[in-house]
Amino acid sequence: MATFQGALEANPGWKLGDPVEDLDFPPPLTAFYSEYPERLEWDYKTFTETIPNNQKDAAIYGPYYTLANAYSYGFQYHGANLPGQQAPPEESDFTIRGNPIPPAVPFKSAALASEFVKEIAHRFGATLVGITRAYEDFFYADSWRGCPPEYDHSNLPEHWKYAVVIGVPMEWDTVLGSPQTSTSYEAYDRVSTAAVRLEGAIKTLGYAARASSPMTNYDLIVPPFSIEAGLGEVCRAGYMIAPETGSNLRTAVVITNLELEIDKPIKFGVEEFCNKCKICAEQCPSGAISFADSPAEQEWGTGSVLRGWEHWYINNGACYNFWRESMGPMGCRLCVAVCPYSRKDNWVHDIAKFADPRDPTGVFASGLLWMQKNFFDYPDAVEYHRPDLGGHFAGFRTEPTFLHAERYLDIDIVSPHEN
Amino acid sequence: MFWDGNIFWFLMGLIFVVVSFAFKAFAEDRGWTLNWWKSLLAALWYWILMLSFYAWGTLAGENEASAGLKFFLFGLVVSIILGVGLWRLLAAKPKDA
Incomplete structure (x- = not known):
């Protein structure tokens, strides 16, 4: 098994x-x-305790989340129909719908090829696009899609040269309902759709391409590619924060042999801010996010350095356990919702994001953090839990009106917030 | 929408012009001598006050009205403290007067 x-x-x-x-x-x-x-221990708890309890909770409170689940499933349903990789890279990356890709159309330069790829990626639905090399360190050690068990994973295929990383945020008003009513599938579906479109376009020009995306699965770990492609910086919650969308970004990667001009990693103060902030760790109902002052001081996991790359590590077992406790669409996303960087791109937050990385003293960051913690309301972390654990399935913020089942549906609904 | 539309910002600009002329008349009535840097400080003070107000509206539009109100009240307190200092500065007579 x-x-x-x-x-x-x-x-x-x-x-x-x-x-x-x-x-x-x-x-x-x-x-x-x-x-x-x-x-x-965590997985045993998840499957013997948390999931059975979740099924009991769903029998009582499930109707309250009917519309949130339906909204999420719309994205999931579409995303599940996207074409995945059914054959090893040497075959699937060079075929379109079973036919060999045409001869390669040469570009005038790698820079122009990058310009074109970024342009169409945006038009295909990507909010952010970056390009980097296909670093071997960021690929799975085995189990690449479409490969039989005997496939040799010891070296990357020669045509895996560049990684086009694209990102799409979840909707701003729905993600604030995390961990209960928000859905990752909003952006999973959109970014996967954009990735599949990009794969098709690149193949049509005669180059190999292979999309790794949330709805078509992966051969690689996406966040490090995103960081190397200059989309953002690694954050305390273990993934990436982008200047434009904060940690609200779902990403996909298209690997190709089209010669491209790569982007450079960026720094805009996330590392220093994350070391101080810790709001995601304070809010995380499962305690999965470290309170350590730096990645090197983390108390669990595989250490802060993996294959030579430093990163924050989260307690995946605890995180997944809460996924299966929360109501509504699968998952949590609370660390995304509460992150001070995950705010709309308006002038208030733009001033903060502009000034913070330019202040070498850190005074501005401390002031911002003081305002963030004192002006913005944060539920107590226990409120996110199920009633038997002292909570009421709280959301970081109230879900948007269109997800209020009581407003629209003629069914019996028990609100977990009124008990 | 009025609050995030061009008409709102046109009105804000209009109000700023009216406030500027009103402040000039107010200063002359009190016998204050306005030079360029005093006028600039007064404009900055008004800017800080208004930014607090605008931030309230912007944050309310993000479903963070409570944070917006706190930010505005914070800005108001800062404006009052700075306003007292600015008043004393503007009202100060030259030593040889």
């Missing part, structure tokens, strides 16, 4: 503390749980 849930169902008598080898896992998964026993 390749999943914890499947292994538990196949061996229902298994209890935490029993040998992990008794579960029918593939050897790499057994090795993983042996190396990280805390992940075994």
Whole structure:
């Protein structure tokens, strides 16, 4: 069994503390749980406690989230129909709908090729676009899509040269309803659609292309590509903050052999701000985000340096456990919603974003942080939990009116906020 | 929409012009001598006050009305403190007068 849930169902008598080898896992998964026993504990809790409790909660409060789920499913339904990768890179990257790609149309220069690719990426729906090299460090060690088990993953295919990274934010008003009524699929679907369109356009010009996106799955880890492509900086919550959209950005990557001019990574003060801010850690109901003063001081995980790249690490087991506790569309996104950078691109926040990185003393950042923590309302982290844990399924902010099931639906609805 | 439209900002500009002339007349009535840097300081003071007000509206438009109000009140307090200093500066007579 390749999943914890499947292994538990196949061996229902298994209890935490029993040998992990008794579960029918593939050897790499057994090795993983042996190396990280805390992940075994979290996953065991998720599937034996949290999900059954969530099903009980859904029986009571589920109707309250009917419209949020329907809205989310619209995106999910469309995204699920996007074409994925069904064959190894040497085959799928060079074919369109089963036919070989045409001979390559030469560009006058890599710079012009980049200009064109960015232009059409925006027109295909991308909000942000950046280009970098296809760094081997950021690819999965195995299990690339469409590859049989015997496929040799020891080297990247020769045609994996450049990575076009695109990003789309979730809607600003819905994401504020996190962790309950927001949905990642808003942006998953849109960014995946843009990536698939870009893959098709590049192939039509006679170059290999392979989209990795939320709805078509991945061969790689996206955030480091985004950072190297100059879209933003790594943040405390483990992903990336962009100057334009903050941490509200869902990303996809199109790998290609089209010669492109690459972008440079950017710095605009996120590292220093994240070291001070910690709002995401304070708000995270699962405690998955570290309070450490720097990545090097984190208390859990695989360490702050992976394959030579420093990063923040979150407790994925705790994070996923809360995903399965929260109501509404799957997931949480609270760290996105509460991040001070995740604000609309208007003059108030633009002044802050302009001045902060230009102040070498850090005084301005401290002032901004003081205002952020004292002017903006933050629920207590326990309020996000289910009622039995002392919460009421709070959202960071009230969901937008169009998701109010009580307003639109003629059904019995129990609000978790009124108990 | 009125609040985020061109007419709003046209009116704000109009009000700024009216306030500027009114302030000039007010200063002359009080016998204050306005030079370029005193006028600039007065304009800056007005700018800070108005920015606080505009920030309130902008944040309210982001569904953060509570934060906007706090920001405005904070700006108001800062404006009052700076306003007292500005008043004393403008009202000060030259030493040889």
